[in-house]
Amino acid sequence: MFKKYNSKPKTVEAARFTDADKQRIFNSLTGQYAPGFEQGEPIIKVTTIHGEVAIVRLGDWIVKESKLGFYYPVKHDIFMKSYHEHHRKLVQFKDY
Numbered sequence: 001m002f003k004k005y006n007s008k009p010k011t012v013e014a015a016r017f018t019d020a021d022k023q024r025i026f027n028s029l030t031g032q033y034a035p036g037f038e039q040g041e042p043i044i045k046v047t048t049i050h051g052e053v054a055i056v057r058l059g060d061w062i063v064k065e066s067k068l069g070f071y072y073p074v075k076h077d078i079f080m081k082s083y084h085e086h087h088r089k090l091v092q093f094k095d096y
Contacts, residue, residue, distance in 0.1 A: 001028060005079075009075035011086050014075040016076070017044065017056050025062065028044070029071065044070040 002015045016024055022042050026035045034045045044056040049070040056062050056073040063072055063079075074082070077090055 001025070005083040006086045012083070014061045014074070014079070014083070016061050017058055017073075019058060022058075029062075033071070033079075046073070048072050 001021065004011055005014050006028070015021070015025055015028075022035075025047040026044070029044070029046070031065070033040070033047070036043055036045060038057075039090045041058055043058075046054050046056060046062070046069065048054050049072075054071075054073050056071075059076050060073040061076065061079040063074055064070070065072055066089070
């Protein structure tokens with residue numbers, strides 16, 4: 001569910017908060033978060049590494065801040081401009 005995405009100059013882990021994946025995302029988050037509703041739409045309130053509460057809305061991306069369980073939201077259009085999916089490089093082996 002959380003895939004790796006590259007950003008210059010770092011790689012981050014992120015998942016898009018969609019209606020279809022909301023339950024899996026609720027269950028996979030660690031740290032300070034709270035699922036809820038705002039105007040009938042599901043949201044997640046996360047605590048950032050700076051101690052601020054940020055709201056993740058449907059369509060936003062949730063990016064892991066660090067291994068300490070902090071997250072922050074990124075709007076879809078900004079995420080698409082800033083990141084591209086990380087792909088592992090395949091190593092070619094020679095037949096001997």
